[in-house]
Amino acid sequence: MSDGPIWVVAGALAGSDGKWLMHQRPLEKAHGGLWEFPGGKVEAPELPAESLVRELHEELGIVVDPAHCTPVGFAEEKRSPGARPIVILLYTIANWMGSPEALEGEEVGWFSMQEIAELRKPPLDEHLASRLFGQMSEKKD
Template identity: 50%
Template sequence: MQKIPTWILVVAVALFDENGRVLLQQRPAGKHHGGLWEFPGGKVESGEIPQVALVREVAEELGIGLDPAALEPCAFAEEMGCPAIVLNLYTCRSHAGEPAGLEGQQFGWFDLAGAAQLALAPMDRRLLQQLVR
């Protein structure tokens, strides 16, 4: 009998600016995939709705506000491991405030071709490929 992994739900956003660029941030050194680039987001806590978790995570990491109603489900990726992770990606085309690396992380706005040239975390690379289709 195959053991079923414990799945961790993670949410992220492909936040686009008025020029069609997407906001990406660099994972802190010392964390899983440290130094690699990713879509902003984080873990969904117990009892949280995914969109609400995403709004919370982006505010904590980058200090910007998102409207949960403006988040559109877009794609997902999975990573088997201990724990196993499923990452749901949403798109959004509006935000309040200017981003800041509140956790000391680097961030930037990139066109999709430029984003593809970055050292992306594996699931984020798969998600980016789904965006450019």
């Protein structure tokens, strides 16, 4: 088993109403029941955006063009003995085909930036949300 990081991609889907899609993790998985940006592991030989397109289709049933995946940041775990650290690459997505449904998790929901700040999220998603929405606030100022 490799001790290198586990590369994960996540998509921040932006609705036309200013709300963002969040996905509730399956109860039986790590961080079960917490809310996250949808996505999953990068598989060889995929590029991260290709993995994100595949994961969003598997998890939400939507079709995304990799050209509509815009990288906006990342979050990473610290190394700890006996565990591979996770690195999540976050992309924003404003265009897709289909209506997102929870095909693999508990549910999906559309939330404002303020509502997302109140959701219970895994630590890396906390960091990603803070980073993403902090960048957006800075652009408005």
